[in-house]
Amino acid sequence: MTRRKPALKSWPILTVLVVIAFASQGINRLMNAFLPSDAPAAPRYLFMMAKSVLLYGLPAFSYIFLARGIPMPALMEKRQLKAKPLLLVSLMAILHQCALTLLTGLFFLNFPTLAPPLVPAPANAFDFVLAMIALCVLPAIFEESLFRRGVFPSLQREFSDLTAILATAFLFALMHSQPASFPAHFFAGSILTYLCFETRSLIYPVVYHFIFNLVSLIIAVNPFLGGLFSSILPAAMLTAAIICLLLFLGLAPFWLLREPRRKLIARKASLGAVLLLCAAFILLLPSYILPLLS
Numbered sequence: 001m002t003r004r005k006p007a008l009k010s011w012p013i014l015t016v017l018v019v020i021a022f023a024s025q026g027i028n029r030l031m032n033a034f035l036p037s038d039a040p041a042a043p044r045y046l047f048m049m050a051k052s053v054l055l056y057g058l059p060a061f062s063y064i065f066l067a068r069g070i071p072m073p074a075l076m077e078k079r080q081l082k083a084k085p086l087l088l089v090s091l092m093a094i095l096h097q098c099a100l101t102l103l104t105g106l107f108f109l110n111f112p113t114l115a116p117p118l119v120p121a122p123a124n125a126f127d128f129v130l131a132m133i134a135l136c137v138l139p140a141i142f143e144e145s146l147f148r149r150g151v152f153p154s155l156q157r158e159f160s161d162l163t164a165i166l167a168t169a170f171l172f173a174l175m176h177s178q179p180a181s182f183p184a185h186f187f188a189g190s191i192l193t194y195l196c197f198e199t200r201s202l203i204y205p206v207v208y209h210f211i212f213n214l215v216s217l218i219i220a221v222n223p224f225l226g227g228l229f230s231s232i233l234p235a236a237m238l239t240a241a242i243i244c245l246l247l248f249l250g251l252a253p254f255w256l257l258r259e260p261r262r263k264l265i266a267r268k269a270s271l272g273a274v275l276l277l278c279a280a281f282i283l284l285l286p287s288y289i290l291p292l293l294s
Helices: 010-034 041-067 072-076 083-110 125-158 161-175 179-199 203-221 223-232 236-251 253-257 271-293
Strands: none
Touching: 010 041, 010 125, 010 161, 010 271, 041 125, 083 179, 083 203, 083 223, 083 236, 083 253, 125 161, 125 179, 125 203, 161 179, 161 271, 179 203, 203 223, 223 236, 236 253
16 A cells, blocks of 8 residues: 655645744844853854754654655655766855855945844864854755755645745745845755756755855855955945856856756646745744844
């Protein structure tokens, strides 16, 4: 007797996102209360690891395994791993992160009050390893599992493929609660979701997400790179040109990744599904705006 595949609905996973968003704000306040800004970096990284596991890892894998009934081998789809696509995805992530670092820097330059709280810089090699796990490894695995294997397929069942991709990216950006970084997160979320759609695999989004965050960490802790990006920002026209060039070069590998290209399917969403998605956006806005008021 074959196991019946569960019917996916968007309301459980959208509800989970709203709960995670508000819980994340509470945990951030708790961390700031127990770990002041001058505290060592290592405890902060450990706190961030625990937050990633509790708020993203457990809900993601609970939904995937229990609600969707997908076992780990099918989730990871190891049979699709190829060296060339992995290298192309890594190149895309590096170019996109450099472009979006400049784009976010322009926002910070013009709206300094929108800058998020700084993540403590690693003081030694051990701290850097902890930072890499907390900021690169765990988010890449857990956030991709939640959004690309939880949110996206659920929305895809009730909306057209294009709407599901854009809505997933929008939710991904809102969940990060960083107004100045919204364009960067929305762009990255769109790329990650389309990668999952195009390749039918979670591996490539995880690799892209990991490299994307790792480049950001390296820029943040490397004085030379940080100074290089900062020196470019005041020249707005030059910065805009570099951003456009890097984004264009970063999108070029998409043409090499396509094997047969998947067609975007149009589906007519029900009024209830549209209202539910709009409600999720509205409920997430307070958690997005809250950091600006604190």
